[in-house]
Amino acid sequence: MKNLKGALLFAQSGGPTAVINASACGVFEEAFEHGEITQVLGAAHGVVGILNDELYDIGLEDREEIHRLLTTPSSALGSCRYKLKDFKDDDTDYLKILEVFKKHNVRYFLYNGGNDSMDTCNKIGEFVNYHGYECNVVGVPKTIDNDLYGIDHCPGFASAAKYIATTCMEIDLDGRVYNKGMITILEIMGRHAGWLTAAAAVATHAGHGPDLIYVPERDFNLEKFYDDVKRVFDKNGKCIIAVSEGIHDANGKFIVEYGAANARLDAFGHTQLGGTAAFLVNFLSDRIDTKYRAIEFSLMQRCAAHIASKTDRDEAYNEGRAAVKAAVEGRSNIMVGYVRKPGKKYVPVLEEFPLSKCANTEKKLPPEYINEEGNMITKAYLDYVVPLIEGESTPKFVGGVPRFANLKKILAK
């Protein structure tokens, strides 16, 4: 619907990334420029903040701090993992959301997140429209996993990939320094798709990276793994391996679950699991007598704004701006995102996708990005990923450390 006059509400969802706030920055800065938008609101902790009517009045924030969001990692407004039910089964939450929308006269709703969040966004859009409430709903993509359908790549992915590639190079240099045997296993995020783990291959192709890379797109076999490692280790006296946390056997059982037999239960009955890398170190250490290191890139890979990709950051910012423009121009129930033009040169193009198509579809690594053996990533992946990790986005440093944005977070009444 065009010519809507009212508030814009923006919310962040799912796991944080190094550039999710760059999208927030783009949304806010674009929103401030439109007369139709009478108030700019940000939900505390995603949809949960909407349900609780905890909305920050972004107009009261210092504009310099808003701009500093461009280089501030994590979700400045807070995030959640709350999953809305289908409103055909239970519309309690939706009615509450509609009430909050009405209270604040929310006419533009922008939701920033991954698969699940696009689903949430889609359901809210459908519900309020069905109830005759005029509100334009636009999704802004975000996930380090890069598994969102339709778009070429997802904001947040490239910055994580740049951290992973760079850190693999640095660890490779460190891990090969001694005149003694050493096997190093790096564990990288990705439960179902290997986009991030594949970034270790950028290091390998730059001359300082893992010897072996395993992603969830291929079934993982422990005996084959042992053979691969043994071959490299016998030749070089060193072996550096990158694995996705989500590698699994032919039956779909996660390799990390193999370690569950030895895991302890805490007093509350939760299983305390070691990681995949730790399990693989245990497995190998019964067969190859050398020094081992298991290294998890953990949260660092998704929040390292100090080494974010400038390309990624700028695209995330542009997507935020584009989402506001689309909403103001009257489009709804869409997600904005980048595709790239065919050809050698990287030419990204912003497009719009129906939200119904984006929700709950997972994009995996294409087969041609993985070698036949299933233990390395091909040059084809590099052609895809290198343009995305080009350029360095660094925050301003004060006193030797980054000066990140500090929002006042004043609740709208």
Add this chain to the structure above:
Amino acid sequence: MKNLKGALLFAQSGGPTAVINASACGVFEEAFEHGEITQVLGAAHGVVGILNDELYDIGLEDREEIHRLLTTPSSALGSCRYKLKDFKDDDTDYLKILEVFKKHNVRYFLYNGGNDSMDTCNKIGEFVNYHGYECNVVGVPKTIDNDLYGIDHCPGFASAAKYIATTCMEIDLDGRVYNKGMITILEIMGRHAGWLTAAAAVATHAGHGPDLIYVPERDFNLEKFYDDVKRVFDKNGKCIIAVSEGIHDANGKFIVEYGAANARLDAFGHTQLGGTAAFLVNFLSDRIDTKYRAIEFSLMQRCAAHIASKTDRDEAYNEGRAAVKAAVEGRSNIMVGYVRKPGKKYVPVLEEFPLSKCANTEKKLPPEYINEEGNMITKAYLDYVVPLIEGESTPKFVGGVPRFANLKKILAK
């Protein structure tokens, strides 16, 4: 001895750092400028390379690659952890070293390392001089642990501290994002001294850092730890904690050893230990029902050249140059290093120290850097550390990742 004409031999020892190669760069570039130095040699894997007569002819390297060492982490020549015996007990190794020195006419020997390496350097200097062989021996300090005696700070420490402080900030932003409880434990290097773990306090004082910090200078008590965490968690629903890997109880037993009872032995009889953070997560998870994360900064903290301190890098380079100058000017059995002038402004001054004094003395965090409770670092530490982590040294990036130095490593005959 002055006016010595012959080869200069440089070797790197101990654990790598983000700026150890910056010292190498300083040594090589200074050495090339001196007519007395007829050949510039670099030992493969420290003293082991000398014993095996594996010396690279650095003069054959591309000068651009040499300069690129300035921003390349880890030890480009390779390192070792070989400990020489006292030559009064067994002089086999020393006689071999003397032979190699004579073969290559080594008249300047520079050794880059920490406590143990300064000891090695000292012994070699004493031995060759005792045998009437003229050779000036100079130590170049290096250790992320910052525990070297006499000097104000040690090259490599500040870059690790900068990585730790920055990463603590990023993890803090990430770890507080959800509207749910979470306890995050960060494990930082330092077996005997808390210099590195204390750097987490820079993040805390910048508004985004751990709530609690524990260093090995204070005995660690599990019950006190639980009380500290419970208090913070009950108040905020979150708690972020930084611990040194070397925290220990009042009997000197490492906390990580508490977990040893449950540890498994591999087929070769080695104990497979989890880390300190993992043990503490297990300990707390029996008492506080929430989500946990144990994060080890692992090798990343010592090899992250992409976020090295420019101050640290430049000082490491200058120390390399100064060591060559001192040797050429006839001084021997000394180590170069920085002290700082008293006063508010940071004024570093290069000085020389007798090697015999530097070897095997450990410098710990002074008591005034730790709060009375023993669970936080004071402002006094910040005054010390912030000038050292000022400025960002980043390598040149090509194709989205750092372009590190590649040496040809051609052996001298």
